[in-house]
Amino acid sequence: MTNKLQIILGGVFLAAAAIALPLDAAHASEGGELKHVNWSFNGPFGTFDRAQLKRGFQVYREVCSACHSVKFMSYRNLSEAGGPEYTDAETKTIAATNKVMDGPDRDGEMFERPAEPKDRIVKPFPNDNAARAANNGALPPDLSLMTKARHDGPNYVYSILTGYADAPEGVVMADGMNYNHYFPGQQIAMPPPLSDDQVTYEDGAPATLDQMAQDVSAFLTWTAEPKLEDRHKLGLKVVLFLIVFAGLLFASYKRIWKDQH
Amino acid sequence: MSGHSEFQPTSAPAKWLERRLPILSLLHGAAVAFPTPKNLNYWWTFGGILMFCLGVQILTGIILAMHFTPHVDMAFSSVEHIMRDVNYGWLIRYIHSNGASMFFIAVYIHMFRGLYYGSYKEPRELIWILGVVIYLLMMAAAFFGYVIVWGQMSFWGATVITNLFGAIPVVGDGLLSLLWGGFSVDNPTLNRFFSLHYLVPFLIAGLVILHIWALHVPGNNNPLGIDVKGPQDTVTFHPYYTVKDTFAVVMFMLFFAFFVFYMPNALGDPDNYIEANRLSTPAHIVPEWYLLPYYAILRSIPDKLFGVGAMGLAIVTLFLIPWLDTSRVRSARFRPLYKQFFWLFVIDAVVLGYIGAKPPEGMYLIIGRLATAYYFFHFYIILPVLGLVETPKPLPESISKSVLDKSAAGKPA
Numbered sequence: 316m317t318n319k320l321q322i323i324l325g326g327v328f329l330a331a332a333a334i335a336l337p338l339d340a341a342h343a344s345e346g347g348e349l350k351h352v353n354w355s356f357n358g359p360f361g362t363f364d365r366a367q368l369k370r371g372f373q374v375y376r377e378v379c380s381a382c383h384s385v386k387f388m389s390y391r392n393l394s395e396a397g398g399p400e401y402t403d404a405e406t407k408t409i410a411a412t413n414k415v416m417d418g419p420d421r422d423g424e425m426f427e428r429p430a431e432p433k434d435r436i437v438k439p440f441p442n443d444n445a446a447r448a449a450n451n452g453a454l455p456p457d458l459s460l461m462t463k464a465r466h467d468g469p470n471y472v473y474s475i476l477t478g479y480a481d482a483p484e485g486v487v488m489a490d491g492m493n494y495n496h497y498f499p500g501q502q503i504a505m506p507p508p509l510s511d512d513q514v515t516y517e518d519g520a521p522a523t524l525d526q527m528a529q530d531v532s533a534f535l536t537w538t539a540e541p542k543l544e545d546r547h548k549l550g551l552k553v554v555l556f557l558i559v560f561a562g563l564l565f566a567s568y569k570r571i572w573k574d575q576h
Numbered sequence: 577m578s579g580h581s582e583f584q585p586t587s588a589p590a591k592w593l594e595r596r597l598p599i600l601s602l603l604h605g606a607a608v609a610f611p612t613p614k615n616l617n618y619w620w621t622f623g624g625i626l627m628f629c630l631g632v633q634i635l636t637g638i639i640l641a642m643h644f645t646p647h648v649d650m651a652f653s654s655v656e657h658i659m660r661d662v663n664y665g666w667l668i669r670y671i672h673s674n675g676a677s678m679f680f681i682a683v684y685i686h687m688f689r690g691l692y693y694g695s696y697k698e699p700r701e702l703i704w705i706l707g708v709v710i711y712l713l714m715m716a717a718a719f720f721g722y723v724i725v726w727g728q729m730s731f732w733g734a735t736v737i738t739n740l741f742g743a744i745p746v747v748g749d750g751l752l753s754l755l756w757g758g759f760s761v762d763n764p765t766l767n768r769f770f771s772l773h774y775l776v777p778f779l780i781a782g783l784v785i786l787h788i789w790a791l792h793v794p795g796n797n798n799p800l801g802i803d804v805k806g807p808q809d810t811v812t813f814h815p816y817y818t819v820k821d822t823f824a825v826v827m828f829m830l831f832f833a834f835f836v837f838y839m840p841n842a843l844g845d846p847d848n849y850i851e852a853n854r855l856s857t858p859a860h861i862v863p864e865w866y867l868l869p870y871y872a873i874l875r876s877i878p879d880k881l882f883g884v885g886a887m888g889l890a891i892v893t894l895f896l897i898p899w900l901d902t903s904r905v906r907s908a909r910f911r912p913l914y915k916q917f918f919w920l921f922v923i924d925a926v927v928l929g930y931i932g933a934k935p936p937e938g939m940y941l942i943i944g945r946l947a948t949a950y951y952f953f954h955f956y957i958i959l960p961v962l963g964l965v966e967t968p969k970p971l972p973e974s975i976s977k978s979v980l981d982k983s984a985a986g987k988p989a
Contacts, residue, residue: 323618327831359838387656456850460656463841464849499859539849542659542666549667550837557830564823571815575614 347496349470350477352529356469356536359551362544363537368399370516371534374527376409377514379458382450382505384438385538387459391432397544398537406432413437451491453504462532463539469532471497476528479507583609606792611810612817613798615975619693620796621824622686628825629679630784634777636672637721644724646770648763651726652851670840671832676718677843678832680866683711691897692918694906695797701898706787708894713780715867720773722864724766727848732861734761734769740874743884760854800978801906802971809975860935868932869925873951875936876944886948893955900955902963910969914962921954 355364372393375385390410393401401409411429415437418425430437439455440446447454462468474497482494482501492502509527516522537543583604585594594600643662645654658665687707690696696704723734738761742752757764795804804810811817835842841849843865847858863871870887877883893900908915924947931944972978 323827327827327834330831387653387660392660460849464846466846468846546666546670546837546840550833553833553837554830557826557833561823561826561830564819564826568819568823571819575811575816 347474347478349467349474349497351470352473352532354469354533354536356533356543359547361547363397363399363533365400366518366520367530367533368537369401370518370520370527371530371532371537372399373517374509374514374531375458375534378508378527379531380436380439382439382446382455383458384440385436385459385535386438386457388436388538388541389432390430390434390436392541394432395541398541399534403432410434451504455505458535458538460539462536468539469536472535473528473532475503476509476531477525606788607818608812608814610792610813611795611804611807612813613796613804613809613975614811614816615798615800615979616796616817616820617799618824619685619689620798621821622682622689624821625682625825625828626679626686627784628828629675629682630777630780632671633675633679634781636668636675637774637777639668640672641774644770646724646767648726648766648852651724651766655725667836670836672721674832674835674840674843676721677835677864677866678828679714680718682828683714684866687711688922691921692908692915693797693799694801694901694903694908696898697901697904697906698898699794700791700797703787703790704898705895706783706790708891710780710783710787711894712891713776713783717773717776717780718864718866720769720776722848723761724770724773725848726766726852728850728852728856728858729845729848729861731761731852731854732858733863734765736861737863738765740880740884740887743880745881797906798975799907799909800972800975801910802975805974805976862933865929865933868930869928870932872928872932872944873948875932876941876948890951893952897955897959900959902960903966903968904963905968905971910971911962911966912969913966917954917958917962920950924950924954 355361355367375383390406393399393409394403394406410432413430413436414427415430415434416425417428420426440449443454462472465471475495478495478497480494480496482488486494486501488494489502492504493506494501495503509524509531511524512522514522514527520526540546583601585591585600590600640658643654643658643665645651655669658669660666662668690704690707719733719737723730738752738755741755742748744751753759755765755768756762757768795810798804845862845864862868870890873890874883874887877886903911903914905911908918927943927947928951931940931947934940936944972981
């Protein structure tokens with residue numbers, strides 16, 4: 316009896332794996348084969364590393380945010396559970412370093428005020444045209460969902476950030492483009508954004524290119540999937556419940572059908 | 577409806593209701609006392625699983641519609657609002673988006689079950705036809721739903737698919753403006769697709785009732801494909817099949833949960849996490865996996881009109897299966913040749929799906945064309961001819977006898 320149950324249960328998981336694995340393999344990027352990092356958020360029990368998210372946010376804030384927005388994120392998200400978990404006071408301080416336009420006030424005038432936790436993280440440019448004008452015609456994409464908008468996103472972002480090189484001989488680069496091994500077509504408008512010791516980490520971690528690339532990729536995985544930890548935690552409970560429930564139902568099934576065979 | 581029960585309400589309110597609207601005895605006859613062949617295997621549980629899928633999609637869909645904004649400037653960000661700010665919004669939306677795939681996994685198993693065991697044959701032709709209509713509506717609902725979230729693949733998928741209707745002679749252009757509500761895929765398109773996306777599931781629900789009603793006239797087919805001879809061949813639906821179907825639904829929920837909680841985006845295209853942009857065309861425009869075989873058929877024909885025609889015929893063919901199959905024997909268990917061709921067809925369908933995801937060039941194009949040709953060859957040549965030339969194995973006398981023989985054979989003498 317339990318054998319049959321085990322076979323069916325095994326079949327269900329095998330079927331899921333059989334569908335899922337080729338999907339992953341089929342989705343190779345058009346750039347080079349991506350580098351792989353052993354992320355803390357991988358796997359069914361994966362969680363974010365708070366210190367890493369804080370470092371990643373620091374890299375975003377000091378480097379990426381000069382050109383890239385994260386328009387779906389608000390400052391308040393920084394102090395919410397499952398993220399970098401800054402304190403409310405820290406979040407207020409971080410928000411207040413930026414200015415937002417508010418209004419109209421009682422006199423009908425728009426006015427500037429320091430950003431508050433309720434505000435969206437301030438964008439570097441007021442609109443896409445301004446962004447293009449400042450970037451040689453190229454539009455720096457919003458990064459909120461970047462790790463979900465590319466196959467194997469976290470590894471893709473990490474590979475791009477660490478994938479700059481001199482163009483191999485014979486490769487003709489278009490004007491203002493940079494050679495990147497992992498970018499589709501190998502020509503990317505973004506100049507190499509990170510170099511060793513570009514930021515001074517608040518937690519004292521050594522700011523190597525590799526470290527910064529990993530940290531900001533982890534941060535962008537959180538911006539794309541801020542409920543990842545809730546999802547993993549609830550998933551475990553649901554799966555355990557369903558397995559027990561299935562076992563009880565299978566026993567009932569055997570008992571009810573006993574007189575029929 | 578067969579399976580008239582001698583249902584007698586006992587409580588006073590039930591008696592009151594029964595005299596005015598005999599709905600309790602109707603339900604009792606349909607879902608409790610309904611005589612069901614005792615030899616149904618697990619492939620028969622997918623009907624119940626599909627009812628579960630429809631229920632889940634409607635329930636999660638109603639909640640999502642409370643938070644979604646069907647406007648080109650806000651649709652994409654309202655989905656992100658659901659993912660980030662609505663309580664358990666991420667869960668509801670991941671159940672709904674993966675639920676569409678689960679629905680199609682279940683319906684394909686259900687359809688292949690019907691093909692293997694000949695469930696479409698006399699007197700069950702209309703059950704099959706209603707099922708194909710439901711399947712068509714499912715494809716429509718899934719397509720509308722995929723478009724309204726307004727990602728890159730939504731927009732460009734909608735552009736490609738709606739343009740297919742433009743290939744139809746005479747009415748094409750008119751049909752196209754009607755679908756678009758303008759001169760391209762734009763805000764009016766999004767609005768009407770949202771309206772239709774909410775409508776179609778209820779049409780499906782209505783057709784499911786007809787599908788089950790039509791099923792309950794002759795009763796279930798079964799793995800032996802022979803008719804029920806008497807009460808010794810059947811058990812009551814409840815509790816025998818309610819418990820088995822519930823067990824199967826829970827196993828299916830486990831499979832479903834695996835995707836929702838641990839790989840919620842594995843079945844989707846990453847491009848749909850980029851907001852729709854009419855100025856930038858994705859490198860490869862591909863539909864969701866469940867439509868890929870038809871997409872492969874469409875692209876295997878170099879002419880647009882004939883491509884659309886072939887795709888249309890591939891779907892119309894499904895309606896004709898009860899008459900294309902000339903064999904009187906239902907179950908593939910007793911059809912040694914058909915059994916092999918059935919599996920060849922399954923492989924062909926999988927190959928078409930694989931080709932549909934690949935660019936139409938080189939080997940992919942050649943394989944796609946061969947697989948397309950085989951699709952039609954299977955239905956229009958193999959099915960009719962096989963019924964005439966194949967010698968079926970002898971059929972068992974009755975379901976109960978076969979069940980007894982099997983359990984006797986399982987024990988040592």
